[in-house]
Amino acid sequence: EAILELGKTTKTLDTEGKIICKMEVPEIKTELIVSILNTFLGKQKQVPPMFSAKKHKGTRLYSLARKNIEVERKEVDIKINNIELVEHNICSIKFCVVCSKGTYIRVLGKDIAQKLGTIGYLSSLKRTKVGNYLIDESLSIESFQSQWKSTEV
Secondary structure (H helix, E strand, O other), X not given: OEEEEEOEEEOOOEOOOOEEEEOOOOOOOHHHHHHHHHOOOEEEEEOOXXXXXXXXXXXXXXHHHHOOOOOOOOOEEEEEEEEEEEEEEOOEEEEEEEEOOOOOHHHHHHHHHHHOOOOEEEEXXXXXXXXXXXXXXXXXXXXXXXXXXXXXX
């Protein structure tokens, strides 16, 4: 579940980076957003962002990025199984995506914004499922701690 802020971007493609560019956001109709989201369905290639844990010659890309060193990255195969618009307004789009391992939602957000004729970054990202584990079935930290303490001997 992601929220894509439109009209601004950051070096990291999320809220961790400073805004480095601003751009006008064109008027965007719901039908256009849905149509563009659907263009991402299926198998495709994606270039991992510099601010990622991928390694280049044994060094994490984010370490290089923090030193303002950019290196060429190989495209990786990803698959978008499902992508749906949840809601949108003039400057943001909330969408849900079901995707393969190795997919960078920050990059997907950037690509969606680009196809909409603007720029963007993720202001929110919530992983709702990993494998068979659903966030709705998870415990709060407090519940986990109280259960763990009650099992101590």
